[in-house]
Amino acid sequence: MDYPTLGRSGLKVSRACLGAMNFGTSGGVASCDESEAGRIVDAFLEAGHTFFDTADAYTGGRSEEILGRAIGRRRDSVVLATKAFLPQGPGPNDRGLSRAHLTRALEASLRRLGTDYIDLYQCHQWDHGTPIEETLATLDGFVRAGKVRYIGCSNFTASQIVESAWAAERLGVTAFTSLQPQYSLVVRDVEAEILPACERHGLGAMVWSPLAGGVLTGRYARGVAPAADSRMGRLMASPAPMARAWADGLLHERALGIADEVGRVAAELGTTSTAVAIAWVRRRPGVTSVVIGPRTVEQLHGTLAGFALDLPAEAAERLDEVSRSAALTPVNGMPPGSIRERVRS
Ligand SMILES: NC(=O)c1ccc[n+]([C@@H]2O[C@H](COP(=O)([O-])OP(=O)(O)OC[C@H]3O[C@@H](n4cnc5c(N)ncnc54)[C@H](OP(=O)(O)O)[C@@H]3O)[C@@H](O)[C@H]2O)c1
Numbered sequence: 001m002d003y004p005t006l007g008r009s010g011l012k013v014s015r016a017c018l019g020a021m022n023f024g025t026s027g028g029v030a031s032c033d034e035s036e037a038g039r040i041v042d043a044f045l046e047a048g049h050t051f052f053d054t055a056d057a058y059t060g061g062r063s064e065e066i067l068g069r070a071i072g073r074r075r076d077s078v079v080l081a082t083k084a085f086l087p088q089g090p091g092p093n094d095r096g097l098s099r100a101h102l103t104r105a106l107e108a109s110l111r112r113l114g115t116d117y118i119d120l121y122q123c124h125q126w127d128h129g130t131p132i133e134e135t136l137a138t139l140d141g142f143v144r145a146g147k148v149r150y151i152g153c154s155n156f157t158a159s160q161i162v163e164s165a166w167a168a169e170r171l172g173v174t175a176f177t178s179l180q181p182q183y184s185l186v187v188r189d190v191e192a193e194i195l196p197a198c199e200r201h202g203l204g205a206m207v208w209s210p211l212a213g214g215v216l217t218g219r220y221a222r223g224v225a226p227a228a229d230s231r232m233g234r235l236m237a238s239p240a241p242m243a244r245a246w247a248d249g250l251l252h253e254r255a256l257g258i259a260d261e262v263g264r265v266a267a268e269l270g271t272t273s274t275a276v277a278i279a280w281v282r283r284r285p286g287v288t289s290v291v292i293g294p295r296t297v298e299q300l301h302g303t304l305a306g307f308a309l310d311l312p313a314e315a316a317e318r319l320d321e322v323s324r325s326a327a328l329t330p331v332n333g334m335p336p337g338s339i340r341e342r343v344r345s
Contacts, residue, residue, distance in 0.1 A: 008202030024059030041070035057086035068113035085124035097127035140173035152178035158193035183207035195286035204288035216277035278306020
């Protein structure tokens with residue numbers, strides 16, 4: 001098992017990061033109950049992985065509580081990441097990346113996780129209403145107080161990554177160590193600008209929704225409504241427009257075409273679509289860790305198989321070709337090339 005360092009830091013993480021977004025109940029829908037979550041955490045640790053991700057917003061805080069209890073006494077041998085930004089109450093200061101909100105959000109996360117420090121504290125999104133200098137100075141205070149060890153961001157654009165890096169340098173405060181962006185065979189737009197910005201500014205990338213919410217496992221078919229208890233079924237039935245838009249972005253004809261090719265590669269290699277989709281994303285340039293989201297122990301084992309699978313070059317090329325997105329078209333007439341080549345040029 002190799003443990004790469006996260007970005008320009010000394011923090012060693014596992015290639016697989018266990019995301020706890022499925023732990024608990026959301027909108028009255030049970031996703032993964034506490035006993036199954038405990039078994040998932042045990043099996044993940046037994047397989048040698050050490051990296052965990054959650055957020056204060058997941059399942060109304062239950063995800064943090066369940067994950068903290070499941071890790072229990074193993075706290076010091078894991079790397080625990082959580083996030084803040086999304087609303088925690090109705091008030092104007094109950095959300096965002098201000099000093100006012102982050103200070104309360106951190107204390108609440110520590111309490112729910114049952115720990116006195118967080119290894120990686122992440123900004124869930126960019127806050128257009130707070131100067132990045134205020135956010136970085138606040139996070140630096142958390143690091144100096146020993147409550148947080150490293151800081152990261154999620155869903156930032158390339159210019160927001162660059163702005164944050166320059167602001168941290170100007171202020172002489174702790175800089176972001178990681179970015180958590182969406183990345184899979186279905187959603188590849190990070191390759192154009194975001195992953196190169198990470199590499200240039202020393203952020204490791206821990207990528208979310210590597211199975212496109214389950215679409216790449218081959219379990220959704222054309223013309224068949226998603227099962228009500230599946231991720232897509234749950235998102236499509238949600239009253240929140242954002243949830244429905246998330247499903248729309250993952251379950252469409254192009255995605256199903258990609259899933260078909262993943263299925264053909266899997267059949268040729270004698271493995272599963274799940275393993276092939278994970279194997280493809282974990283080897284992409286600039287990816288440090290893959291944040292997986294199993295809902296059962298069985299799904300966990302199916303997903304972890306992808307970390308032991310080396311895709312033959314020909315298979316990787318076929319998948320690359322079928323999933324090439326508009327963001328990868330030539331820039332100013334130059335071929336996109338690899339991330340490293342683009343960063344050096
Ligand atoms: N930073 C952010 O904004 C952000 C956003 C989203 C997620 N995340 C993080 O990333 C993690 C992973 O995201 P994700 O849950 O969307 O990842 P994902 O792996 O793309 O999707 C997980 C879903 O795929 C299905 N699945 C997983 N393993 C499977 C298997 N072996 N066989 C068949 N189906 C399988 C399950 O669907 P069913 O539930 O239908 O069974 C599961 O809920 C989250 O837990 C969270 O920590 C971060």
